[in-house]
Amino acid sequence: MNIVLAILAFSVLIIAHELGHFTLAKLNGVKVEEFSLGMGPLAFSIQGKETKYSLRILPIGGYVKMLGDDKKSDDPRAFNNKHPLRKLSIVIAGPIMNIILAILLFSISSNQGYIIPTIGEVPSGMPAQISGVMQGDIITEFNGNKLGAWNDFLMGMSTNKGEPIQIKVRRNNEIINIPSIKPSYNKEQKRYIVGIVGTLKKPNVYEAIGYGFKETGFWIKTTGAFFKTLFTGKASMNDVGGPISVARLTSDAAKAGIYPLLSIAAYISIQLGIFNIIPFPALDGGYIFLYIYQAITRKEIDDNKIGIVNYIGFIFLMLLMVVVLLKDILHPLKL
Structure with missing residues (x-):
């Protein structure tokens, strides 16, 4: 049942994109x-007024097939006849969604509530209590960086590797340096x-929306930083998970309840969006780069050359997927 929920959750992300x-x-x-929705052989389809809606057997992606997106057409409604900025808006809409x-x-x-950086408890004898941290303090800075959310504190602790930390707290409207x-x-x-220990907060509607924006911003920044370390060779393949790891992570979240499942789905949705804007052939980011270039220079690039580059990019991505899948099987990501 949890696997089914994992597949459904991933399908929602693909449909949104x-x-x-x-x-x-x-x-x-x-x-x-x-x-x-899905890739590979067709499971079934429904023909609409002008669009065929398909379900394919491999739940690993999806696509939108537009007139003129692979072969030129003289039809004014063909994708190839649209201005580069219109093409750009179509391509970038997936990651934005x-x-x-x-x-x-x-x-x-x-x-379900979320943790805020207002200190709810300081166990006696622990380093924070010994250093003068008190219940009710609001953490405002961590090692010189502004603290926007509890996740910033957790991320700082995870990357600090046991070194002494410096924080600033607000206590009775006074900023105190620890x-x-x-x-x-x-x-x-x-x-x-x-x-x-942070404080659990139950938000109202407006606070919930604010939390949604803040949490999304945090994970965009974190995901972007991870991809940067990955492409600069500073990250290990041990930190990368493929379809099996994603399914396992989502399935474990489903066991914990609907709210953890929604949080994990949101996190994966961000990763999907960020990955797709990487300026690499066959990804949305490759097309985004192309259409921005065409809009600025007003120069057309030979479609055959674009097709060849995208084909090579697609083959590379498929090979990468196979490598990550094998890594998933032989050396599962430790979650």
């Missing part, structure tokens, strides 16, 4: 020939801790 392309194509007067969906999912998931807290290693949790 492709719906972005589909909607902007329609708004720009482009004829959409097929809207497909993934970000919008993440905001929505995080906002809904906040109904110059040095030396974390202690917790063998049971296998991580460094200082003994600071």
